[in-house]
Amino acid sequence: MSLILDLATWSAIGAGCVFILVGTLGLLRLPDVFSRLHGAGMTDTLGAGLLVAGMLMQTTDWLVAAKLVLILVFLAFTSPMTSHALARAALHAGLQPWTRDKP
Amino acid sequence: MGRTVSLAVVMALLWLALSGHFEPWLLGLGVASAVLVAWIARRLEAVDHEGHPLHLAPRGLGYWPWLAAEIVKANVDVARTILSSPASVDPAVFRVKAGQKDELGLVIHANSITLTPGTVTMDVEPDGWLTVHALTPATRAGVESGEMDRRVSRFVGEA
Numbered sequence: 001m002s003l004i005l006d007l008a009t010w011s012a013i014g015a016g017c018v019f020i021l022v023g024t025l026g027l028l029r030l031p032d033v034f035s036r037l038h039g040a041g042m043t044d045t046l047g048a049g050l051l052v053a054g055m056l057m058q059t060t061d062w063l064v065a066a067k068l069v070l071i072l073v074f075l076a077f078t079s080p081m082t083s084h085a086l087a088r089a090a091l092h093a094g095l096q097p098w099t100r101d102k103p
Numbered sequence: 104m105g106r107t108v109s110l111a112v113v114m115a116l117l118w119l120a121l122s123g124h125f126e127p128w129l130l131g132l133g134v135a136s137a138v139l140v141a142w143i144a145r146r147l148e149a150v151d152h153e154g155h156p157l158h159l160a161p162r163g164l165g166y167w168p169w170l171a172a173e174i175v176k177a178n179v180d181v182a183r184t185i186l187s188s189p190a191s192v193d194p195a196v197f198r199v200k201a202g203q204k205d206e207l208g209l210v211i212h213a214n215s216i217t218l219t220p221g222t223v224t225m226d227v228e229p230d231g232w233l234t235v236h237a238l239t240p241a242t243r244a245g246v247e248s249g250e251m252d253r254r255v256s257r258f259v260g261e262a
Binding site: 019022023025026029030031032034035037038039041042045046049063066067070076077079080081083084087088091097098099100 | 117120121123174175178181182185186189192193194195196213214215217218219220221222223224225226236238
């Protein structure tokens, strides 16, 4: 039983790391600040979610579990706020979003 | 008044979950601080349907799992876009009309769009027009299909 749990934990944490890595790669590869936000958005949704899911499987203490879930709840409220603030600030500063027809 | 009481109860439960103390003296202090915060929030007139939207919780049980599934799907899509050739990146900025009348519903809708990778809400206008930045034509089509709009309307009780 604990072997299955350990395997599930490692898969979740491994997959979370992959999504964070790909999100970071997106920060480097995508063309402008607006499209890079999408890459950053991956790290704090599925990336963080899978890491927390992996940690949840290793705890038997409900207080620790509640705190882990609260991390996700607070992330779900704060991360879109910061993404939106960043996009709005860039727009107000006069940055034009990059598109295919006008690079 | 009911909303203030429920805010105090939620605060006290949050305090309990974060502290893990069950001794009567500390429990009392936790409850006292929760009541104090709820009282201050009431004085600030922050305890309304926006500041403490507990009435949404039951219908949220239907909306949040759907949103979580959408976030997983969108994550896989964006990961594929980033890893594939740069030619698949075709960002667009477009405007879409949100059906929600209430500001709370608009904010939930805009935040849900931003939380889904591949789309970011850049601007929200009071009359319900959202300016959205999409990474690919597929993510743009996802927003324009209006499914999220319908589900948010149902979630906040406007449909």
